[in-house]
Amino acid sequence: MTEFGVAVPSLETAGGKPATTTGKPLSVVALRKTYGDVVAVDEASMEIAAGEFVTFLGASGSGKTTTLMMIAGFCEPDSGTITVGGRDVTRLAPQKRGLGFVFQQYLLFPHMTVSENIAFPLTLRGVPKGEIRRRVGETLEIAGLSGFGSRRPRELSGGQQQRVALCRALVYRPPVILMDEPLGALDKKLRDQLQIEIKAIQQELGLTVIYVTHDQEEALVMSDRIAVMRNGRIEQFDTPRELFERPRTPFVADFLGAANFLPGHVEQHTGEHTLVRLDRTGGLLKARRHDLATGAAVEVAVQPGRLRAGAPGDGFCAGTVENATYVGSAVRAAVRVDGADAPLLRLEVPAGRAPVAGELVGITVDPDDVNLFPAGQGG
Ligand SMILES: Nc1ncnc2c1ncn2[C@@H]1O[C@H](COP(=O)(O)OP(=O)(O)OP(=O)(O)O)[C@@H](O)[C@H]1O
Ligand SMILES: [Mg+2]
Structure with a gap:
């Protein structure tokens, strides 16, 4: 069974009150990353609005993870700029960017209960105990996990573990949450269910989400806008309807709809x-x-x-x-x-x-x- 988790979040938003989601949560200008001869990301630019659910969609190796990692701060761009809430964070450490992460490859802490796992980002920042308890309870309820707080991760299904990982990113209300193929390891039925749940939580809380997938159906179901990536470039960044009805290149027409x-x-x-x-x-x-x-x-x-x-x-x-x-x-x-x-x-x-x-x-x-x-x- 695969476990999921989140990276250690920002200290900046640890005031107890939700971080502001007004204004321009995130913009990326001419982001570029090379590995030797390989251009992993090539001049990627985009502006993401408050409360938007944006997906990076593309084939394997198209540069989705690299772009997300640069936004997160785990990967340094060769050139380009990243701003969060109007602040240039391009050279800032990940924990200073005020972003939340849900990545498939991070583990939940197996020795901690579900509640302790979710509380971790708050504990780390010295948020008072009563406040932690309140916010963990609230977050468990949002994710439909009330009653699971005292279990250990291994006592949960894959889908439940994934929801705990989501809770851990939600609990400190970062202005932007980044997710890299968070449902990749789950079977189709669970994926479908969690797609709807994540979308519902995102809408209810007005979260700004950047989501990575190579599954076009998943992208179409969840996204306000989709950045179709190809060979490190953003081929088109548009609403699902625009991509489908007004593809700007044959590649987009084929990738989204298997066009004739x-x-x-x-x-x-x-x-x-x-x-x-x-x-x-x-x-x-x-x-x-x-x-x-x-x-x-x-x-x-x-x-x-x-x-x-x-x-x-x-x-x-x-x-x-x-x-x-x-x-x-x-x-x-x-x-x-x-x-x-x-x-x-x-x-x-x-x-x-x-x-x-x-x-x-x-x-x-x-x-x-x-x-x-x-x-x-x-x-
Ligand atoms: N650390 C690295 N060293 C060398 N090349 C890398 C490294 N990380 C990524 N690449 C290359 O950069 C390109 C983009 O990789 P990236 O991981 O961003 O793709 P992806 O779209 O996330 O693919 P997948 O769907 O398989 O996860 C690929 O050609 C990959 O081989
Ligand atoms: Mg990837």
Whole structure:
């Protein structure tokens, strides 16, 4: 069983009253970190508002932990600036930054009870006993752990231990809490449950959270904004909806939605739309207005959930349903488009309107759901 814990927190916020969460809790400007030839983080910049839940999302090695560690103060940047509450903390020791941490790799103290573990940051700062008792009790209640205070960590489930680690970060009310894959070691069901619990606590207390995950669903469920990271760079920093509906690069479109990509050329601009002739099928697709020049080679990206299967004559191409799989409220289907070098389109449609394998269908899409990128930008 994996145990979780928090690093020793700041002495600055040890007054008993919650640290202020107004103003600009955190900003990062042009943060950079290299290890020899490896650029782990490349000019990362962002401003995080009070009460925001921000997630760093990216594949393994994309620089999520390194960025978080620099914010925490466990890793020194080559260049760049970090400010917390308007104060430059770039060269400050971790415990002087006023941040809370919940990292998977830190252990709860096995010889201490749950209450003692949670009280630890306060004990360390000499907060009076009565005050400690009150705040530990309060925090246990928030995390749904009332009645568990006198147990030892080994007498708890993984999910409960994780909640204790969260309590230990919450107990001194830091203005910003950093979490690096805190649910990574838990099974899917527990993850889902704790995602909702952490989000509820964050909202109830108005916490500012920076969360790291490589799980896009987790990021979409929990975040106000997501920084999609790739090769040490922040590819896009936006709300889940913006990332999903207005991806700025093919990479983001693919990473968040497993988009369908189709090569084409801009044929014409109408007042409202950009018309794209698809290279492989010859079909004409309406996209939302875009500033790409007529004749430009483009990559069309459409999320599977935005394609619809209609009558064979409808839409921008026709094809045959190769398989259709029921996945709860929706059906995932693959459609083999007619023509030479025919692409396979992935669709996800409401169960009530789903086509069946072998069916001939026409594929339609709302022009607003079509994203265009200049060709050659990479996926
Ligand atoms: N101490 C180190 N020495 C050398 N290279 C490092 C060190 N720490 C990280 N790196 C490199 O920096 C890059 C970013 O690593 P980082 O740990 O930030 O990735 P990550 O996004 O957190 O990945 P994961 O999802 O696997 O945790 C990787 O290429 C990694 O190999
Ligand atoms: Mg990591």
